[in-house]
Amino acid sequence: MIRIHCRIMVLAIAAVNGAASPPMPIQIPDQAPPMAREVQQRIYQAAQKQAHYLIGTVRPWSEDAALRLLTDSKSGEHWIRPNAGAIEGLAFLHRFGPYDPKVVGASRAELLQGTLIPMMRYLVATHLTGERPTSDRKKWGDAWQSAHWTQMLGRGAWFVWPDLPPDLQTGVRRVVAHEADRIARTEPPHQLRSDTKAEENAWNSQVLSVAVLLLPDDPRRAGWEKAFQKWAMSSFLRPADARNETLVDGRPVREQFTGANIFDDFTLENHNFVHPDYMTTFSLSLGCTPDFVMTGRRPPEALLFNVAPIYENLKWMLLPDGGFVYPNGQDWELFRNPSWLVKHVLMAVWARDPDAWRETRRCLDTLEKMQARQADGAVFHPREYFFASTQSDLLRSLANAWLTLQLAGDIPDTPKARVGVRRWEQAKVILNRQPGAIHTVSWGAKIMAQCVPNRLDRLVSPHERNGVGGIRREGGKGILPLRLQEAVVEEGENWFEARLTVDHGQEMRAHLRFRSNADGSFLMAEKLVALTNTITAEVATGLIGILNNPYWIYEQGKRRVAADGEAVEAPAGKAQRWRWETARRILVDEVLEVKSERPLRAAYVASDRxxxxxxxxxxxxxxxxxxxxxxxxxxxxxxxAVIRCGAPRN
Structure with missing residues (x-):
């Protein structure tokens, strides 16, 4: 046993030090299927323009001008991940597709020598297995997300492997093997409420796939492959899967059950609420499918386990611009529409979903309009995002979308409209989707109700207090917290009604009623009563968040608000306020109409930022x-009040 163990250790060390056989060779068709080519060409062009922007942000490291990066030099997520993501995306362009140096701003040789290799060397040198720290005096690695960053570095290196110097090949393999070993010897975590581990398990699976690509003859390969299937399978398990007899990769699901990360209704919670963005993270593990197909291997069935019903849920929340309705609010950027493109491509090709191709095109249309705004090629406007990896993550997702289409067979394209009521019992969310509007009410992690126009300009912002609003107590800090006392929710084929009793702190009680009707109207009713003698600084209930953005492609940078025929213009970001003591009819842009038989003490409060x-x-x-x-x-x-989203009625 000791001799065998020593033999494995020797082989592993030799593999990492470069004495291994080459990585798995990439096998790819000459061209995509005919129906995919036009979309694929547009994706590639968008990727080149995005690369042009990112290359313009790359600069020498202040401590070593031979190494380059596009952020400050620090060891955390917001400094390592953008660089790793850019490497994967730029390496894709160096290896694949109809490259145009005029669009990218550099020849392929210049891209490799002037950007890719110096950036890779920086990440290899500053990893825990490397010889130097980042400028914050710490190395990166063994962190909650570092396997994800390593996958980006490793996959990018795989794309351009023949062109990398031997010492850099050795360094990349060393980083990948280190992070893969760490994940392989760890058990996948699970959590249902507040903070799912679905996304984390899915991204941790990726580095195991890349380890096999780069070190196919390593004695640890079988362990990495087994761990990859386990981590991918663990990502989207439901409580009901503990009894699921379905065979996946040759074993009943119940035998592979390690804990649940999504609810039985195929929703999940992250950041303490039901979050559609994180429901899309099946793309992290499913996005490894090209790794298998490009190397002539069959992908594990685990990559598609529970994915179709999750995606079906997302279809009910989609808007025409490729974005989502958010029944529990949105704490990330709202205009992430281009980021969803790859999710639809993966579903169209690998799951053969009949609706996904339409959604792919919608996202691509929006992406191109966004990219046309800026001469440097950046898709996202600087004021539309705050997450450091937004731009680089998009580039690598476009790369995977292009590769997936290159590997595609026939793509189904028979979409159907979703109309009617959808209720998610564990999520405590109900939705009525009609041609002109989408109505949602939630009574779980968030208490929220909204009527969202089903159009390119969605108009209604996913403010987490929509339908409820807030109260500030005199001398208090912030608005009073909400507490649900009672919820009664009933529904039919094309209507629902929710009656909620909600306390604002200990001071006020709201009796709320929301009814979604088959004709597209949405009733919002409130009776607000003081529970104690109290003094308020402001009462602002019956809230409807209104988007008013100066740069978004489907908005005009202003809103026209009319109360009983008295119209005002609210320019974006000007912090103006209007109040009406007896409003009975309010119109916003002739799209959102609020009518009340009793006069409303209403206000329109424009934001300044x-x-x-x-x-x-x-x-x-x-x-x-x-x-x-x-x-x-x-x-x-x-x-x-009766709210309508669409052409107002007299």
């Missing part, structure tokens, strides 16, 4: 500004 990558104004249907005293049992509001 972007928050979370978007500007959100507030339309408030019950507004009491300034210091006011209320007695226990006193009614602050008792209104009922």
């Amino acid at each position: 972007a928050e979370r990558g978007r500007v959100t104004d507030q339309l408030i249907l019950n507004h009491w500004p300034g210091t006011r005293a209320w007695k226990a049992g006193e009614t602050l509001s008792d209104f009922q």
Whole structure:
């Protein structure tokens, strides 16, 4: 046993030190299938323009001019991940496709020698296995996300392997093997409420795939492959899968069950609420499918396990611009539409989903309009994002979309409209999707209700207090927290009604009623009563967040608001306010209409800045500004408004 163990260790050390056989060779068709070529060409052109922008941000490391990076030199996520993602995307362009140096701004040789190799050397040198720290005096690696970053570095190196110096090949293999070994000897975590581990497990699986690509003859390969299947399988397990007899990769699911990361209704929670963005993270593990196909291997069935019903849920939340309706709010950038393109491509090709090709084209249309705004090729406007890896992550996702289409067979394209009511019991969310609007109510992790126009200009912002609003107590800090006391939710084929009792702190109680009707109208009713004698600084309930962005492609940088025929123009970001004491009919851009038989103490409060990558104004249907005293049992509001999203009715 000792001799065998020593033999494995010797082989592993030799492999990492460069004495191994070459990586798995890449085998790829000469061209994509006919129906995919036009979209594929557009994706490649977008990738080249995005690369042009990113290359313009690359600079020498202040401590060693021979090494290059596009961020400051630090060891954390926001400094390593952007560089690793850019490497993967740029290496793709160096190896594949109809490269145009005029668009990218560098020849392939210049891209390799002047950017790719110096950036790779920086990441290899500053990893835990390397010889020097980053400028924050720490090395990177063995972190919660470092396997994800390593996958990007390793896959990029695989693309350009024959052109890399031997010492850099050795260094990349050393980094990949280190992170892969760490994941292989760890058990996948699981969590249902608040903070799913679905995304983390999916990204941790990736480095195991890349380790096999770069070190196919390593004695650890079998362990990496087994761990890859386990981590991928663990990502999207439901509680019900503990009893699931379905065979996946030759074994019943119940035998592979290690814990649940998604609810039985195929939704999940992350960042403490139901989050559509994280429901798309099946793309992390499914995105490894090209690694298998390009090397003549069959992908594990685990890569598609539970993915189709997750994707079906997402279809009900999609908007015409390729974005999502967010029933629990959105703490990331709202205009991430281009980032969803690869998700649809993966589903169209590997899951043969009949709706995915339409959604691919919608996202691509939006991406191209976004990219046309800026001469440097960047897709995202600087004021639309705040996450450091946004631009580089997009480039690498475009690379995987192009490769997936190159490997595609026939792509189904028979989409159908989703219309009617969808209820997610574990998520505590209900949605009614109609041609003109999407209505949502949630009564779980977030208490929220909204009527969102089903159009390119979505108009309504996913403010997490939509439908409820907030109250500030005199002398208090921030708005009072919400607490659900009771929820009764009923639905039919094309309608639903939710009756919620919600407390604002210990001071106020709101009796809320939301009804989504078959004709597209949405009723919002509130009776707000003081529970104690209290003094408020502001009451702002019956909230509707209104998007008002100066740069977004489907907005105009202003909103026109009319109350009972009195119209005002609200320019984006100007922090203006308007109040109406007896409004009965309010129109926003002749799209969103609010009608009430009883007069509303309404207000429109324009924001002065972007928050979370978007500007959100507030339309408030019950507004009491300034210091006011209320007695226990006193009614602050008792209104009922009918909201329509679309052409207003007289």
